[in-house]
Amino acid sequence: MSETPQAPWQSVDPTGLFALLTNDLVGITRGRFFPLPLRERAVLKGCGWVPANLGLTPFDEIAADNPWGCVGDLRLRPDPDTAYRTTRLGEGAFAGMLCDITTLDHQPWYGCGRSFLRAALKDLETEFGLSLFCAFESEFQVTGATWAHAPAFSLQAMRRADDFMRLLVDALADVGVDPEIILPEYGQDQYEVPCAPRDALQAADKAVLFREVTREAARLSGLRATFTPKMTPQGVGNGMHIHFSLKDRNGRFVTFDPQHPAGVSERCGAFVAGIMRHMPALMAFCAPTAISYMRLQAHHWSSAYASFGLHNREAALRICPVAATDPATTARLFNIEFRPPDGTASPYWALGALVRAGIEGLRHGLPTPDLCPGDPDSMDEATRRQMGIRRLPGSLREALDAFMADSIVRGWLDSALVEGIRSAKQCEIDKIQDWTDDESCRRYATIF
Structure with missing residues (x-):
């Protein structure tokens, strides 16, 4: 497996959290968060996501008749080209990547706005x-x-x-x-x-x-x-x-x-x-x-x-x-x-x-x-x-x-x-x- 591309956080002490983020239909940025020392694993593997998350209203309610219900699994797949980091926003690093939402076989999911x-x-x-x-x-x-x-x-x-x-x-x-x-x-x-x-x-x-x-x-x-x-x-x-x-x-x-x-x-x-x-x-x-x-x-x-x-x-x-x-x-x-x-x-x-x-x-x-x-x-x-x-x-x-x-x-x-x-x-x-x-x-x- 190839090495993780050089990223903005690699030359500094790994403190804080590393985020994998997506942005939903009402513009809310949601995601999963990892200790910075585990960032390489997160970048290589991504993480799980749930189809019904796209059905959330701004008030974090999911319609009872949404088409996804309790069934299904997806992946957040980070794009290394989107890597960001700053240490100005608090003591821990503000760092992460933006993601595509994919199916389990790595195909773009129809509900991914970035895709x-x-x-x-x-x-x-x-x-x-x-x-x-x-x-x-x-x-x-x-x-x-x-x-x-x-x-x-x-x-x-x-x-x-x-x-x-x-x-x-x-x-x-x-x-x-x-x-x-x-x-x-x-x-x-x-x-x-x-x-x-x-x-x-x-x-x-x-x-x-x-x-x-x-x-x-x-x-x-x-x-x-x-x-x-x-x-x-x-x-x-x-x-x-x-x-x-x-x-x-x-x-x-x-x-x-x-x-x-x-x-x-x-x-x-x-x-x-x-x-x-x-x-x-x-x-x-x-x-x-x-x-x-x-x-x-x-x-x-x-x-x-x-x-x-x-x-x-x-x-x-x-x-x-x-x-x-x-x-x-x-x-x-x-x-x-x-x-x-x-x-x-x-x-x-x-x-x-x-x-x-x-x-x-x-x-x-x-x-x-x-x-x-x-x-x-x-x-x-x-x-x-x-x-x-x-x-x-x-x-x-x-x-x-x-x-x-x-x-x-x-x-x-x-x-x-x-x-x-x-x-x-x-x-x-x-x-x-x-x-x-x-x-x-x-x-x-x-x-x-």
Whole structure:
């Protein structure tokens, strides 16, 4: 048997725990944990996992009618390329690997989000010679602070969180997340961190690590970081925006074409059109919890409608501005932002669903959608219909209905997984049906 690849923890004393992690349908990172001295065994053998774990709601309840029940066994198979480690987050090492979920004969399991994303990316490359270059930017809020209120976007707001932010930035650098900018946001004690763009699977891996490192850095600073979509019913929302661009087999960016309206290339336009066509059903992955729909409201810059816009923050798909004048630099920087996802979404499932929808647009040669010139909610219904603009689901119930009604989206998944999603969403809907909005915000904030 070959030796374990050189990993970030091998040159230091083995103290603490070593984690094998996966990220589920509601964006919660779960896993198994080993003493660091046993890490090599864990890397070589992986560990057991249970199918019904995928049926957990955010409240750790499993629907009685879930398709897996008490039967079945799986394996967490760590990917050495995802190894991470930092000693800044407490006395013991914060170390581990991200995993694929496989069957006992080492085949990808249909319920593994990481495998779902990888397969979608492979089809994109095989059928169209394209790959996806991505960046995630996440918003979160801090609770437990004793500092005074500071104006939005201000130096005061940044400096008061200096100790926490320095710890966060250093720990993120240790695990290779590479934040590009840290900014105090509009909301109370809200921050946003866009991370460096990468190939799509790596970008999703780093987005998972970003959340966990942020939570740990906050905890060790006497604070709590929450990625919940809404802290209060009247407050601002927290999103997880996905930026993407397309590259061909030669590594050339092909998202931009100056000969087309707004610079959107024909291939990019078809990719975007596929997302537009299936976007209501995609919310089962991108806005997967009941609290998500408090955020997806009109006039809140959170994309209440399936729409495509130029520099338009009410659009679900936004062409981002590029600070360049020469064509080569513009082509490299030109990207589309997908705004509906939030911090209850799995980066793997959300991005994988986006890729699958984009592939559908490419397969059918769909034309680039019309550009929405402003707030879709201010338009009359006839204009929206003419432009192909639709209201996104307004509740988890509506999102589940849209998912179940879209045979193309359901067709990307094993039938057992479709049933697992249906049963888990219904279980969550039943759980929260009598809660007030304030209670919902409070309960979800304690989880995410």
